[in-house]
Amino acid sequence: MSANEHDETIDLTLKVWRQRSGGAPGQFETHEMKGVSVHSSFLEMMDVLNATLVRAGKEPVVFDHDCREGICGSCSMVINGQAHGAEPETATCQLHMRKFRSGETVFVEPWRADSFPVIRDLMVDRSAFDRVMSAGGYVSANTGSPPDANATPISREDSDQAMDAAACIGCGACVAACPNSSAMLFVGAKVSHLARLPQGQPERERRVVAMVQAMDSEGFGNCTNHYECSKACPKGIGVDVIAQLNRDYIKATVVRSN
Amino acid sequence: MNDTKTTASPRLDSKAPGGPIAERWDKHRFDLKLVAPANRRRFKVLVVGTGLAGASASASLAELGYDVTALCIHGSPRRAHSIAAQGGINAAKNYQNDGDSVYRLFYDTVKGGDFRARESNVHRLAQVSVNIIDQCVAQGVPFARDYGGMLDNRSFGGAQVSRTFYARGQTGQQLLLGAYSAMMRQVQAGRLRVMPERELLDVVKVDGIARGAMVRNLRTGELERFAADAVLLCTGGYGNVFYLSTNAKKSNVTASWRATKRGAFFANPCFTQIHPTCIPVSGDYQSKLTLMSESLRNDGRVWVPKAAGDKRPANQIPEDERDYYLERRYPSFGNLVPRDVASRAAKERCDAGFGVGPTGVAVYLDFLDAIARHGRATIEAKYGNLFQMYERITGDDPYTKPMRIYPAVHYTMGGLWVDYNLETTVPGLFALGEANFSDHGANRLGASALMQGLADGYFVIPYTIAGHLAGRSLQPVSTSHEAFDAAEADVRASVDRLMGIRGSRPADSFHRELGKVMWDQVGMSRTKAGLEDALVRIRGIREAFWGDLMIPGDARDLNMELETAGRVADFLEFAELFANDALTREESCGGHFREEHQTAEGEAKRDDENFCHASAWEYNGANKPFTEHREPLEFEYVHLTQRSYK
Ligand SMILES: Cc1cc2nc3c(=O)[nH]c(=O)nc-3n(C[C@H](O)[C@H](O)[C@H](O)COP(=O)(O)OP(=O)(O)OC[C@H]3O[C@@H](n4cnc5c(N)ncnc54)[C@H](O)[C@@H]3O)c2cc1C
Ligand code: FES
Numbered sequence: 039m040s041a042n043e044h045d046e047t048i049d050l051t052l053k054v055w056r057q058r059s060g061g062a063p064g065q066f067e068t069h070e071m072k073g074v075s076v077h078s079s080f081l082e083m084m085d086v087l088n089a090t091l092v093r094a095g096k097e098p099v100v101f102d103h104d105c106r107e108g109i110c111g112s113c114s115m116v117i118n119g120q121a122h123g124a125e126p127e128t129a130t131c132q133l134h135m136r137k138f139r140s141g142e143t144v145f146v147e148p149w150r151a152d153s154f155p156v157i158r159d160l161m162v163d164r165s166a167f168d169r170v171m172s173a174g175g176y177v178s179a180n181t182g183s184p185p186d187a188n189a190t191p192i193s194r195e196d197s198d199q200a201m202d203a204a205a206c207i208g209c210g211a212c213v214a215a216c217p218n219s220s221a222m223l224f225v226g227a228k229v230s231h232l233a234r235l236p237q238g239q240p241e242r243e244r245r246v247v248a249m250v251q252a253m254d255s256e257g258f259g260n261c262t263n264h265y266e267c268s269k270a271c272p273k274g275i276g277v278d279v280i281a282q283l284n285r286d287y288i289k290a291t292v293v294r295s296n
Numbered sequence: 297m298n299d300t301k302t303t304a305s306p307r308l309d310s311k312a313p314g315g316p317i318a319e320r321w322d323k324h325r326f327d328l329k330l331v332a333p334a335n336r337r338r339f340k341v342l343v344v345g346t347g348l349a350g351a352s353a354s355a356s357l358a359e360l361g362y363d364v365t366a367l368c369i370h371g372s373p374r375r376a377h378s379i380a381a382q383g384g385i386n387a388a389k390n391y392q393n394d395g396d397s398v399y400r401l402f403y404d405t406v407k408g409g410d411f412r413a414r415e416s417n418v419h420r421l422a423q424v425s426v427n428i429i430d431q432c433v434a435q436g437v438p439f440a441r442d443y444g445g446m447l448d449n450r451s452f453g454g455a456q457v458s459r460t461f462y463a464r465g466q467t468g469q470q471l472l473l474g475a476y477s478a479m480m481r482q483v484q485a486g487r488l489r490v491m492p493e494r495e496l497l498d499v500v501k502v503d504g505i506a507r508g509a510m511v512r513n514l515r516t517g518e519l520e521r522f523a524a525d526a527v528l529l530c531t532g533g534y535g536n537v538f539y540l541s542t543n544a545k546k547s548n549v550t551a552s553w554r555a556t557k558r559g560a561f562f563a564n565p566c567f568t569q570i571h572p573t574c575i576p577v578s579g580d581y582q583s584k585l586t587l588m589s590e591s592l593r594n595d596g597r598v599w600v601p602k603a604a605g606d607k608r609p610a611n612q613i614p615e616d617e618r619d620y621y622l623e624r625r626y627p628s629f630g631n632l633v634p635r636d637v638a639s640r641a642a643k644e645r646c647d648a649g650f651g652v653g654p655t656g657v658a659v660y661l662d663f664l665d666a667i668a669r670h671g672r673a674t675i676e677a678k679y680g681n682l683f684q685m686y687e688r689i690t691g692d693d694p695y696t697k698p699m700r701i702y703p704a705v706h707y708t709m710g711g712l713w714v715d716y717n718l719e720t721t722v723p724g725l726f727a728l729g730e731a732n733f734s735d736h737g738a739n740r741l742g743a744s745a746l747m748q749g750l751a752d753g754y755f756v757i758p759y760t761i762a763g764h765l766a767g768r769s770l771q772p773v774s775t776s777h778e779a780f781d782a783a784e785a786d787v788r789a790s791v792d793r794l795m796g797i798r799g800s801r802p803a804d805s806f807h808r809e810l811g812k813v814m815w816d817q818v819g820m821s822r823t824k825a826g827l828e829d830a831l832v833r834i835r836g837i838r839e840a841f842w843g844d845l846m847i848p849g850d851a852r853d854l855n856m857e858l859e860t861a862g863r864v865a866d867f868l869e870f871a872e873l874f875a876n877d878a879l880t881r882e883e884s885c886g887g888h889f890r891e892e893h894q895t896a897e898g899e900a901k902r903d904d905e906n907f908c909h910a911s912a913w914e915y916n917g918a919n920k921p922f923t924e925h926r927e928p929l930e931f932e933y934v935h936l937t938q939r940s941y942k
Contacts, residue, residue, distance in 0.1 A: 077578040079689075085583055085804070092802040092857060097848045100856060102371065104544040106584050107685065109469055110375040125688075132688050157515065158854055165492065168372050172484040176477035177436045181356040181754045183427070184434035188391060191445025200438040201464060204473065208374055237436045 047073045048140035052087065054099055055147040060155040060163075066145070076136040080123070081106060081113060083135055084146075101160040108132040108272060111207035114214070115160055116147040121211035121270040129209060129272035149214035153221070153257045164210050166256040167224060173252035174245035175228045177237050190236050200234035203227045205273040212267035212275075218259030223267035225249050226279035229286055243290035250287055305925030308561070308912055311715040312416035317933050318398075321420040324716065325759050329766035336361035339765050342509060342524035344496045344551055346373030348468070348746060349729025350530030351475035352753025358482035360758055365522060366479065367494040367511060369546050374476045377532050377544040378749065381468025382589040382682070384452055384460035385746040387425040392449050396457040398422045404455060405744060406934040408634060409709070409737020410886035410902060412567070412910065415933055416716060421735045424755040425747050429461055431754055435474040439463050453590050453635060453742025460743045465589055465681045471746055475753070494520070495859065496551045497790075499527060499558045499725060500783045506558075506725035507773045510783045512791075514859060517852040519784055521775035526724050526761055529555060530753070533708035533730035535568065537867045537874060538819070539811020541705035542574060542587040548863040549870045552712050552731055560720035561912035561925060563713035563733035565870070566878035569740055569887045570820050571706035572638035575689055575699075576658040585704040586689055588661070589682055590742045593631045595666035595675065596699070598622050598638070600659050604649035610660055610698045621645055626942055634939075636739055636887050636900070639703035643820050644898070646702070653700045662698035703820060707745060709736045709887060710877075713912040713927070717760035718752060721912070724764055728752035733910065738886025794861050795851050799844030803861035806841040810834065810864075810871055818875050823891045827879045831872060838868040873913055873922060880924065883907045904936050 050071045057064030074083050081103055088098035102112040113130040117123035123133045138144065146160065154162040204227070212223035229246050232238030238245070261280055268277045313320040331339065339362050343354040346368040354366040368376060388401040401422035406413060429447070433439065439461050440448040452460040463470035482488035498510040508523040534549035535541040556562045573588045599618045606613065621641060623630040642659045651657050667675050672695060676683070683694045690700070712720045712727035714734060719726050729749035736744065817830035841864065847857045884893040884900035885907070893901045908929050913922040
């Protein structure tokens with residue numbers, strides 16, 4: 039479904055979600071976008087829309103963004119029903135308009151999850167993730183004089199797998215894509231990253247229990263194995279991290295209850 | 297203001313210690329006052345910005361027991377611009393046994409900076425670099441490792457030793473997440489308050505000392521007051537004055553600029569780094585430029601066709617009709633010449649008509665030889681995610697077609713002038729990371745910004761802040777002090793003024809216009825006439841901005857147009873100082889290239905006789921010229937020589 043190689047521009051009908059605040063009702067607003075360059079990114083297309091709105095004295099569509107290179111995890115749009123759109127392993131800011139057909143209608147919505155209340159339009163509050171992280175998503179190592187970095191060898195396999203999990207950008211697409219609004223992929227990624235490394239061992243059990251508790255108290259749902267999270271993840275984080283999370287959690291709680 | 301002799305300004309006391317260079321930091325640390333553990337809780341520290349510098353500083357100071365508040369523009373501190381750094385971080389570990397040492401990193405940094413940095417600071421940076429890696433590994437940063445489980449290194453950006461540590465192409469992300477997790481731990485411990493979606497709009501001074509800030513709550517639009525005993529600006533660089541740059545969209549000069557207006561001197565604003573390997577501009581809608589990590593130059597070969605205007609696709613241009621111009625001009629460094637040299641060479645080729653691609657403003661970066669030599673799998677393991685990013689943006693596959701690249705603004709070496717303690721000319725106001733002018737002189741080496749941000753935050757400020765807190769008698773200040781009333785009234789007036797224009801154009805449109813002037817005339821290569829013309833144009837854009845800006849919505853509400861407008865207004869003022877600095881510096885050095893000052897071969901020609909100094913600019917009030925103060929730079933260890941990469 040990509041644009042014809044020779045067409046440099048396309049026309050789209052955009053249906054954009056507008057909502058004043060979390061409590062207020064929202065609705066789709068329709069905009070005809072003419073002559074959108076296929077080389078522009080999705081956010082650049084939204085910039086063009088916003089410039090037009092501002093010139094007309096209207097309030098622009100509020101959306102989160104910053105790095106525009108798929109790493110800060112700010113951008114967060116549900117495009118045609120899919121978190122970050124249909125392209126695999128691509129954040130909204132990395133999605134380019136050559137992936138759309140001229141004449142298409144495109145629906146743009148915010149992440150929808152109780153734990154991510156809408157701030158305005160397409161922008162949601164993801165501070166729940168920070169609270170889950172502060173519950174235990176770290177190694178307790180004060181700034182100071184830790185041992186030499188090469189004092190503990192770490193097998194390349196372990197360090198690669200730790201890196202695979204650590205690649206999470208905290209965008210929340212996993213939660214948005216999950217029918218239960220579960221944050222297991224996000225939490226599993228941090229737990230797995232640190233579980234792979236010797237530095238993560240001393241607090242391993244405490245960490246998994248604390249993070250799961252925080253996740254529950256933030257109101258994120260349970261995992262019922264739909265695996266939509268991993269499909270939506272712009273970094274391709276695999277569901278193996280959820281398995282790891284479950285294993286570590288069971289181990290920690292069983293050990294504790296004994 | 298325009299005499300060129302370097303005389304030391306009495307207003308700039310670098311406080312750099314004397315004595316043997318390797319002992320200076322230890323001696324200074326010993327001489328600094330300490331704050332006793334039981335007293336630390338009484339001191340409030342306000343950290344503005346949570347990139348590498350701000351995150352490492354706020355975590356470390358909270359661990360020490362200070363009462364720390366950290367502000368950031370984003371919804372979460374983890375989203376700061378530092379997250380995007382790709383290539384790596386330097387440290388003088390000498391793990392590769394290839395002759396690296398603290399002294400060599402010091403030497404390379406001074407020389408790479410084209411002799412425009414303070415030796416004492418640079419040496420300290422090299423010294424603490426080794427601690428940074430240890431600290432990050434302890435936090436669980438998954439740096440790349442070899443099969444024996446030891447840390448791997450690459451050579452980066454012209455270095456002749458392998459001292460760069462990396463985590464795939466996501467080093468900045470992993471370092472920032474490490475520092476962020478240390479912050480979150482302090483949040484949990486109740487020692488650190490994180491205030492997201494907050495923008496500093498003014499620094500508040502009481503009795504000449506920085507005692508807090510006026511901040512806009514970006515969610516509600518309310519103005520908020522924060523009182524403190526020390527204020528740390530960790531607000532990053534100002535590359536976005538060019539509109540198009542590799543910086544994140546919200547990176548800005550506002551905090552530094554407003555501090556400048558409160559008496560902090562701004563040093564060397566014209567020292568800008570242009571990165572040679574970015575994805576070229578494709579159209580008018582372009583909102584930012586994407587960097588392709590410098591590490592690519594380790595395996596990629598840069599070329600253009602030998603014939604100007606050759607429009608054949610790359611794979612139809614035979615080997616002997618290609619000009620590998622970096623290898624040709626710089627046989628010993630080849631594709632690994634420093635960034636400024638590589639960037640200017642690309643511009644020179646394109647200006648001369650040899651550029652490639654639809655716009656003619658690009659050169660090739662070709663991996664086909666490397667793939668033939670090492671196999672696709674090796675190249676994929678090294679650069680897979682970068683290649684994927686390139687393909688996503690351009691729609692081209694770099695495994696089969698050479699990449700097209702062009703230089704883009706990337707990093708700013710200039711920033712708030714700071715002394716050896718990282719304190720600005722306003723007592724109690726510190727600047728860390730890219731926001732200060734510090735350690736990179738006129739040009740930064742690849743992988744040294746991450747090192748500097750973390751050095752400042754983890755290993756310098758925790759000591760030097762005590763000198764201020766214990767060394768000055770700080771009376772308690774509350775947010776009801778009249779200085780806050782005055783600052784709030786000022787901020788409110790400037791917000792109202794922006795809202796009141798009610799013209800027809802979005803702020804972004806002025807920013808784009810400014811960016812074009814900056815890039816064309818204040819960018820990679822500068823002339824007196826061009827700079828003078830730029831000054832006229834910048835003033836013109838500023839006038840148009842204040843006459844025709846449109847901000848819909850309300851100031852006491854979430855209003856992203858207002859946020860942008862405030863930042864653009866500051867860029868429009870700052871740009872003028874930037875161009876003036878470039879005009880005043882009648883020499884070429886590092887990232888500052890004045891066409892009038894070049895060697896017969898077209899290389900930068902420094903003037904150590906007249907310009908071996910940092911220029912720190914003092915604000916004198918609206919529409920008044922700035923006063924230039926000079927800090928002479930002395931090179932006792934690394935002797936002044938002209939750079940040569942032939
Ligand atoms: C694409 C890219 C790749 C790079 N790769 C490398 C690399 O491989 N190696 C290397 O060494 N360097 C690299 N650099 C440079 C390096 O990333 C930066 O210089 C460094 O991260 C800057 O860190 P910082 O903490 O000083 O500032 P930043 O990370 O820019 O953080 C600034 C913070 O200040 C906040 N802020 C700004 N203004 C305000 C305000 N008014 N009020 C409140 N908060 C504010 C922001 O929200 C942000 O949190 C790269 C840069 C780019 C753009
Ligand atoms: S804007 Fe940073 S990930 Fe999309």
